[in-house]
Amino acid sequence: DTGVSQDPRHKITKRGQNVTFRCDPISEHNRLYWYRQTLGQGPEFLTYFQNEAQLEKSRLLSDRFSAERPKGSFSTLEIQRTEQGDSAMYLCASSSRTGMGTEAFFGQGTRLTVV
Amino acid sequence: DAKTTQPTSMDCAEGRAANLPCNHSTISGNEYVYWYRQIHSQGPQYIIHGLKNNETNEMASLIITEDRKSSTLILPHATLRDTAVYYCIAGSSNTGKLIFGQGTTLQVKP
Numbered sequence: 001d002t003g004v005s006q007d008p009r010h011k012i013t014k015r016g017q018n019v020t021f022r023c024d025p026i027s028e029h030n031r032l033y034w035y036r037q038t039l040g041q042g043p044e045f046l047t048y049f050q051n052e053a054q055l056e057k058s059r060l061l062s063d064r065f066s067a068e069r070p071k072g073s074f075s076t077l078e079i080q081r082t083e084q085g086d087s088a089m090y091l092c093a094s095s096s097r098t099g100m101g102t103e104a105f106f107g108q109g110t111r112l113t114v115v
Numbered sequence: 116d117a118k119t120t121q122p123t124s125m126d127c128a129e130g131r132a133a134n135l136p137c138n139h140s141t142i143s144g145n146e147y148v149y150w151y152r153q154i155h156s157q158g159p160q161y162i163i164h165g166l167k168n169n170e171t172n173e174m175a176s177l178i179i180t181e182d183r184k185s186s187t188l189i190l191p192h193a194t195l196r197d198t199a200v201y202y203c204i205a206g207s208s209n210t211g212k213l214i215f216g217q218g219t220t221l222q223v224k225p
Contacts, residue, residue, distance in 0.1 A: 004158075031211055033211070035215075041217070042200075042215030042216055042218055043159065043213070045213065045214060048210065048211070048212060056210065091158055091159070093158075093159075093213075095211050097211070101164045101165075101208045102208055103161045103164065104211060104213065107158050108157060108158050109157075109158050
């Protein structure tokens with residue numbers, strides 16, 4: 001198992017374009033999280049899935065953002081009509097649901113630059 | 116989720132123990148204390164977590180006060196590779212959601 005994988009690692013796009021990022025979690029993990037991190041700040045929670053169900057969405061996730069996790073495996077995060085303020089590192093994490101606290105494993109992130 | 120407070124930055128000499136404090140005075144009974152670190156341009160890395168008891172693993176020790184209002188992460192023999200931003204998080208085991216603050220930037224110096 002190679003851990004959490006994110007693709008692409010870097011994306012430069014023009015304002016107004018749509019972008020899609022992919023996350024492949026650790027295979028036996030049933031929880032998957034998306035976070036966003038801007039320069040100098042800690043990661044901010046966006047949304048999470050348990051299996052294929054999206055259980056929580058942050059108010060940060062505007063209607064231009066959509067996330068899916070078909071069949072409870074990989075996940076995609078799409079941003080429509082990108083804005084310069086969307087420029088950030090988008091991080092994915094996965095974990096197993098346990099009753100003893102949850103250790104999350106993060107991917108290396110996708111760095112988005114909107115020009 | 117409870118808010119945590121950490122010093123903005125700390126220095127530590129290589130080979131010495133690094134003690135990183137965290138206040139979480141509003142932590143609730145079912146919230147765990149998690150520590151993650153982030154080395155520049157990488158994703159956060161899990162270090163350790165605990166509920167009430169002190170915990171130790173191959174990376175670090177976690178000391179939680181009896182009232183659970185504060186904790187200390189101890190890196191017993193800091194190396195230059197331990198230079199990173201360290202995040203203390205009080206989070207529910209129900210969702211696994213992590214609310215990151217600003218963290219402590221630890222600089223390990225030769």
